[in-house]
Amino acid sequence: MAPSLLILTDFFLAATRALDYATNLAGPLGARLVLLHVRRDSVLDPEMFTGSLSNLNKEAIALALSSIAGNLSVPVVAEVGHGRVAYAVADAVSRHHPTLVVLGRPDTEATPDELVSTTALDMLRTAPYPMLVVPHNMPTTRPPRRVLLAVDGEPFSLGQHAGAIRHLLAALHAEVTVLHVTETATAAESAAAALEIVQRTGLTTDLVSPVRTLSITAPAPAEAILQVARPADYDLVVLIARPRSFLGELFHHSVTAQVVLHSAVPVLVLPAV
Structure with missing residues (x-):
């Protein structure tokens, strides 16, 4: 089975940067992409993925994922998870066994570290797995060397x-x-x-x-x-x-x-x- 990269997306800028970066990684690896969007539908959700949550309905999410997948140059499958992001990612990891989980880092420079609760940090605490974190302001998406x-x-x-x-x-x-x-x-x-x-x-x-x-x-x-x-x-x-x-x-x-x-x-x- 070809290797895969699991990409977390909420359709905001940081996630788009991460997807671009992962797409460029997939080429040299011969990997496929697993595109995961998590619907934050818990009223007790304490996380801050991008600073503002996507409130798209099911139809809009399906359309957005289909549009993204159709424009990629590498094989891709798209999925929708529910609830807390860290647990939805852990579930996807258990099924796809990706080489890496890839996600974007939103702009939190103006926020004290003690108040930041990003998805990356929560995932490391909940289900440690190889993880690539891409800054929201990455100037280039070429594969790293x-x-x-x-x-x-x-x-x-x-x-x-x-x-x-x-x-x-x-x-x-x-x-x-x-x-x-x-x-x-x-x-x-x-x-x-x-x-x-x-x-x-x-x-x-x-x-x-x-x-x-x-x-x-x-x-x-x-x-x-x-x-x-x-x-x-x-x-x-x-x-x-x-x-x-x-x-x-x-x-x-x-x-x-x-x-x-x-x-x-x-x-x-x-x-x-």
């Missing part, structure tokens, strides 16, 4: 997702730079240790370009990652998110959350097992 892989210096495993992510990086002909932000170790020691950890996972096994390393000393890892991951230098940031990153009460203060909320380039979050 310059990849910044940020690691924390501790061994990790991606479990069942390792093979699919390795294939993704190879299909994109990715030029990977492994970044480790440290407070104490020397740059040379830190870079070598971080590279060895990544190589053990097999993620970089099929890459043609040599993997580069970068180690910087900084007290705040999230800020350091955001400073390095400039659009002029990188097309994609990859984060390894451990369970403690999205299960704790202070999730909004985690490195994962801060980078997802503020990165100028798309962020691929890979939950470690």
